[in-house]
Amino acid sequence: MATSTTVEEQARLVESSKRLAAFQAVKDYLLPEYTRIGIGSGSTVVYVVEAIAGLGSAVTSKMAFYPTGSQSEELIEAAGLNLQSISKLPAGQQLDVAFDGADEVDDDLNLIKGGGACLWQEKIVAASAKQFVCVADFRKLSPRLGTAWKKGIPIEVLPMAAPRVLDELLRMGAQKPRIRPGLPGKAGAIVTDNGMWIIDAPFAPLLLPKDIETGSALVTGMWTVDALADALIKIPGVAEIGLFYGKNGLQVASGAQKPVAAYFGLADGTVEVKTPPS
Ligand SMILES: O=C[C@H](O)[C@H](O)[C@H](O)COP(=O)(O)O
Numbered sequence: 001m002a003t004s005t006t007v008e009e010q011a012r013l014v015e016s017s018k019r020l021a022a023f024q025a026v027k028d029y030l031l032p033e034y035t036r037i038g039i040g041s042g043s044t045v046v047y048v049v050e051a052i053a054g055l056g057s058a059v060t061s062k063m064a065f066y067p068t069g070s071q072s073e074e075l076i077e078a079a080g081l082n083l084q085s086i087s088k089l090p091a092g093q094q095l096d097v098a099f100d101g102a103d104e105v106d107d108d109l110n111l112i113k114g115g116g117a118c119l120w121q122e123k124i125v126a127a128s129a130k131q132f133v134c135v136a137d138f139r140k141l142s143p144r145l146g147t148a149w150k151k152g153i154p155i156e157v158l159p160m161a162a163p164r165v166l167d168e169l170l171r172m173g174a175q176k177p178r179i180r181p182g183l184p185g186k187a188g189a190i191v192t193d194n195g196m197w198i199i200d201a202p203f204a205p206l207l208l209p210k211d212i213e214t215g216s217a218l219v220t221g222m223w224t225v226d227a228l229a230d231a232l233i234k235i236p237g238v239a240e241i242g243l244f245y246g247k248n249g250l251q252v253a254s255g256a257q258k259p260v261a262a263y264f265g266l267a268d269g270t271v272e273v274k275t276p277p278s
Contacts, residue, residue, distance in 0.1 A: 017137035017265025022047035022099075024271045025135045025263040029097050032059050036089070038066045038125040039076055040100025041118035044135045046075060048099045053079040066095055068125045069118040069193040086125055098129035102262070103242075104142050104149035105134060108208050109258050109276040110225045112145050114154025114242030117180070117192045123240055127257055134262040141264050141272075144205035145225060145243070152177060152200035153232070154242035159189070159197045161237020168235050169201045173223070177201035196239050203228065 022044055030037065030052060037052070039045060052060060057080070064084040067073040076083045089095070100122055103115040111134060113119050126132040142148040152174070157165050162179055169177040180190045180198040189197045207224045223231075229243040244257040264272045 013267055014137050014139065016269075017267065018044040018101075018135070019047040019050075020265035020269065020271050021135045021137065021263040022265075023051045024273075025099060025133050025261070026051035026055075028263075028273075029099070029131060029133045029261070030055070031096070034096035035063055036066065036084070036093075036095040037063055038086075038095045038098025038100070038129050038132075039068065039072050040098065040122055040125070041068045041072045042101040042116045044101035044137065045072065045099065048135060049075045049079045049081070053081065066098070066125055066128075068100065068121040071116070071118070072121075086121070086128060089128060095125070095129040097131045097133060098125050099133050099135060100126060102134050102136050102140055102244075103151075103154075104145050104147070105136060105140050105262050105264075105274070106145045106206070106208065106225070107143050107210075107277075108225075109134070109262055109274060110145060110206075110208075110246075111244040111257075111259070112149050112153055112242055113244055114156070114198065115149075115151070117154065117156075117190055117198050119154055119242040120156050120192065120194055120196070120240040123244060123257060126244065126259075131260045132257070134259040136262065136264050138264055138266045144207065146203055146205040150202060152202035153228075154180075155199045155201055155232060156192055156194070156196045156239040156241075157199055158237045158239060162189075162197055162199060165199055165235055165237050169199065172203075172228075172231060174201040174203055194239070201232075 065076045065081045066084050066086050102111040104112040182190045204222050207222050225245045229245050232241045246258045262274045
């Protein structure tokens with residue numbers, strides 16, 4: 001009984017941390033003059049939408065909201081916000097800001113995303129925004145990707161290519177990569193909003209440039225975030241990878257994917273805001 005209470009308390013703490021992070025991020029980054037807003041996927045983004053809807057229609061009716069998948073679409077519509085599509089964003093234009101969650105965030109604000117199988121559209125929306133803001137609870141903070149999130153890097157693949165991609169991942173050092181199974185009630189693999197499959201590929205914790213400067217990458221032979229991401233995206237059959245990475249937090253035409261800021265709701269009821277190292 002005591003154990004289940006503790007589990008329930010922990011779950012409540014996690015939910016309130018997500019909400020705190022989301023509300024603070026919206027307060028800091030959603031300016032009333034903005035007109036194009038990206039909305040990510042997952043359980044933390046639910047609170048982003050709640051915070052935005054709470055601003056009232058006098059503010060939000062002038063805004064259009066760009067989803068990252070079917071869950072995100074439903075959230076936007078259920079909150080009475082104006083749904084748009086990234087496919088309708090005119091060439092040369094950007095979203096003012098995009099909010100999204102993450103499965104893990106490292107010291108340099110590289111992210112693992114795709115725990116909910118929405119990574120492909122999420123990356124398109126994040127890279128289309130002038131500012132990408134990450135919202136998360138305290139469990140997502142981690143010095144290196146692959147430290148706390150042990151399920152592996154989500155990789156969206158063309159189903160016919162999945163066996164070949166698995167072979168290549170094993171050659172690259174992934175530990176027991178596997179095709180993500182469907183949820184209860186769905187036989188076979190999970191199918192994304194884009195008709196693809198997800199492979200989860202666990203790797204040893206991913207190094208940062210500061211680790212290479214100290215020579216540890218040479219000693220261990222481990223991957224850096226950048227090197228692994230660059231190698232994964234080149235595997236034939238890989239549509240997109242759940243590593244959001246890059247050299248800085250500026251969202252420029254080249255499609256940077258790292259957040260300008262990451263908001264973490266902490267267990268003590270405060271919010272920690274991290275920005276990428278310069
Ligand atoms: O595919 C799912 C997305 O990348 C989510 O943003 C990520 O899994 C974090 O989700 P949550 O906020 O539920 O932890």
